[in-house]
Amino acid sequence: MMYVVGHKNPDSDSICSAIALAYFLDAFPARLGELNPESQFILKRFGLMEPELIKTAKGKELFLVDHAEKSQNLDDFDKGKLIGIIDHHKIGISTTEPIIYLSKPVGSTASVISELYFRGILDIIGGKNKELKADIAGVLLSAILSDTLLFKSPTATPLDKELAEKLADIAGISDITAYGMEMLTAKSTVGKMTPEEILHIDYKPFDMSGKKVGIGQAEVIDMSEVASKKEAIQNLIDEMIEKEGYDMVLFLVTDIMKEGSEVLVAGNKSSFETAFELKLDGKSVFIDGLMSRKKQVVPPLEKYYSN
Amino acid sequence: MMYVVGHKNPDSDSICSAIALAYFLDAFPARLGELNPESQFILKRFGLMEPELIKTAKGKELFLVDHAEKSQNLDDFDKGKLIGIIDHHKIGISTTEPIIYLSKPVGSTASVISELYFRGILDIIGGKNKELKADIAGVLLSAILSDTLLFKSPTATPLDKELAEKLADIAGISDITAYGMEMLTAKSTVGKMTPEEILHIDYKPFDMSGKKVGIGQAEVIDMSEVASKKEAIQNLIDEMIEKEGYDMVLFLVTDIMKEGSEVLVAGNKSSFETAFELKLDGKSVFIDGLMSRKKQVVPPLEKYYSN
Numbered sequence: 132m133m134y135v136v137g138h139k140n141p142d143s144d145s146i147c148s149a150i151a152l153a154y155f156l157d158a159f160p161a162r163l164g165e166l167n168p169e170s171q172f173i174l175k176r177f178g179l180m181e182p183e184l185i186k187t188a189k190g191k192e193l194f195l196v197d198h199a200e201k202s203q204n205l206d207d208f209d210k211g212k213l214i215g216i217i218d219h220h221k222i223g224i225s226t227t228e229p230i231i232y233l234s235k236p237v238g239s240t241a242s243v244i245s246e247l248y249f250r251g252i253l254d255i256i257g258g259k260n261k262e263l264k265a266d267i268a269g270v271l272l273s274a275i276l277s278d279t280l281l282f283k284s285p286t287a288t289p290l291d292k293e294l295a296e297k298l299a300d301i302a303g304i305s306d307i308t309a310y311g312m313e314m315l316t317a318k319s320t321v322g323k324m325t326p327e328e329i330l331h332i333d334y335k336p337f338d339m340s341g342k343k344v345g346i347g348q349a350e351v352i353d354m355s356e357v358a359s360k361k362e363a364i365q366n367l368i369d370e371m372i373e374k375e376g377y378d379m380v381l382f383l384v385t386d387i388m389k390e391g392s393e394v395l396v397a398g399n400k401s402s403f404e405t406a407f408e409l410k411l412d413g414k415s416v417f418i419d420g421l422m423s424r425k426k427q428v429v430p431p432l433e434k435y436y437s438n
Numbered sequence: 439m440m441y442v443v444g445h446k447n448p449d450s451d452s453i454c455s456a457i458a459l460a461y462f463l464d465a466f467p468a469r470l471g472e473l474n475p476e477s478q479f480i481l482k483r484f485g486l487m488e489p490e491l492i493k494t495a496k497g498k499e500l501f502l503v504d505h506a507e508k509s510q511n512l513d514d515f516d517k518g519k520l521i522g523i524i525d526h527h528k529i530g531i532s533t534t535e536p537i538i539y540l541s542k543p544v545g546s547t548a549s550v551i552s553e554l555y556f557r558g559i560l561d562i563i564g565g566k567n568k569e570l571k572a573d574i575a576g577v578l579l580s581a582i583l584s585d586t587l588l589f590k591s592p593t594a595t596p597l598d599k600e601l602a603e604k605l606a607d608i609a610g611i612s613d614i615t616a617y618g619m620e621m622l623t624a625k626s627t628v629g630k631m632t633p634e635e636i637l638h639i640d641y642k643p644f645d646m647s648g649k650k651v652g653i654g655q656a657e658v659i660d661m662s663e664v665a666s667k668k669e670a671i672q673n674l675i676d677e678m679i680e681k682e683g684y685d686m687v688l689f690l691v692t693d694i695m696k697e698g699s700e701v702l703v704a705g706n707k708s709s710f711e712t713a714f715e716l717k718l719d720g721k722s723v724f725i726d727g728l729m730s731r732k733k734q735v736v737p738p739l740e741k742y743y744s745n
């Protein structure tokens with residue numbers, strides 16, 4: 132049986148894209164971890180069930196969404212059979228056989244799936260051109276809004292916006308911005324979370340030229356939500372450097388309204404400074420315009436570590 | 439400026455797909471090596487020019503066809519900017535940024551491009567839905583026939599055949615099989631080639647879990663074409679083991695009509711025997727039904743070397 136699954140520490144794009152693509156592929160939607168508050172809000176809003184939590188790849192056919200890196204999937208990933216990937220990230224996986232792979236540099240995986248739907252070409256990746264119902268349209272819309280931070284992220288493209296408008300029509304959402312703010316506010320229950328929970332809202336480990344690098348991100352509507360917890364988060368990532376074999380761990384507190392991120396740095400400070408061409412005063416820095424881990428944080432680090 | 443380019447030691451799919459995709463992308467078709475006799479026959483038959491030979495990636499935007507491995511592209515590949523990949527092979531590349539990637543487990547890269555054309559969806563990979571002229575249809579058809587060995591290869595799918603029939607209509611080819619045999623016969627000038635030339639008709643180096651493995655393939659309509667040159671080819675691949683740091687080099691003489699391949703083995707014999715679960719009597723073995731390097735040779739070797 133085939134499972135459509137997003138990455139570990141799933142964000143809304145991983146959850147919503149798994150649900151939508153599984154619908155078109157007649158497969159099971161799955162997840163590799165707990166839902167964040169935003170994803171919980173979205174599924175409740177559109178009356179959909181949580182994807183099934185899976186713990187092993189053994190005996191499963193897998194169709195990945197929203198990632199193309201083994202380290203972001205199950206530890207026994209190789210025990211499963213990889214059928215395909217729909218994604219919008221860099222390529223970080225190798226296979227021993229040809230698979231279905233469609234990736235585009237757009238704002239979300241949900242955008243890639245939605246484009247296939249609106250063009251009536253889901254069959255090119257093995258899906259069926261079934262009718263899109265309001266609930267599936269709603270989760271796809273939500274995933275686009277979430278991953279593009281209401282189209283403010285540098286990863287957002289005109290296509291994302293165009294697709295979101297069509298999805299909103301089907302989902303019965305008349306004011307996209309109002310819905311998006313409602314969703315982002317639901318996400319920003321950061322204020323009630325413990326530092327550990329905040330760190331793991333959206334945390335991803337990367338293998339960069341053999342070095343282990345971790346990057347977490349939390350998005351807030353107002354920095355004050357996390358102000359009192361920053362020191363504790365810094366201590367947690369410092370501890371990861373000491374105990375978990377990381378070379379560098381970064382934590383981004385992204386202020387959606389100010390359109391920038393405070394970056395907490397653990398590990399080799401001078402590596403960070405070289406990669407980002409700046410000087411740290413202490414252990415953190417606010418970088419104006421920095422919104423996207425994928426587009427603005429991973430590439431300079433990959434480049435730095437490969438040299 | 440953007441160049442569409444196939445792999446080193448280009449086969450007809452690499453050459454024809456580069457020409458066709460460059461047409462739809464308004465880019466330049468390029469090649470990384472000399473045309474084999476089959477590709478020469480195809481371009482002459484449809485009156486098209488050879489793609490430009492390029493020797494550096496510096497300053498170029500690159501769109502890859504028919505491969506997704508750096509080792510099969512230019513040595514200074516990283517100096518170029520990778521824009522996208524259209525392919526039907528395994529994934530063996532990693533990137534630092536998201537790119538356009540479309541790969542499907544079908545018989546040829548030309549099939550993937552043709553499907554985009556007939557569906558009118560070339561724009562999903564950044565192309566234009568221009569009219570397909572007879573010459574471009576002809577080279578796409580030829581690439582499908584070449585890569586699927588007239589649909590006899592285990593990599594061939596019903597889609598390849600369906601697309602080939604539509605392309606034949608546009609190209610003005612009334613009898614696909616007759617044209618295919620004519621093309622394969624043109625390819626089989628193997629009899630007039632030197633052992634060195636035969637070895638390099640379609641030779642690819644692979645990085646398998648850090649070990650260097652080479653696999654060459656020549657397709658013949660009759661084994662007698664190469665009978666007198668097998669010993670010399672064996673000597674050449676034995677020499678590559680000694681001098682070029684290879685762990686294993688294989689050379690496949692594929693008999694299209696008998697639907698099987700004689701495999702010449704150089705390097706660690708017992709590794710080959712373990713990977714293919716057979717016993718070698720001497721340095722070569724005929725394997726019935728073995729037609730595809732990609733589907734039947736690379737996967738067991740990748741699996742063997744990863745253990």
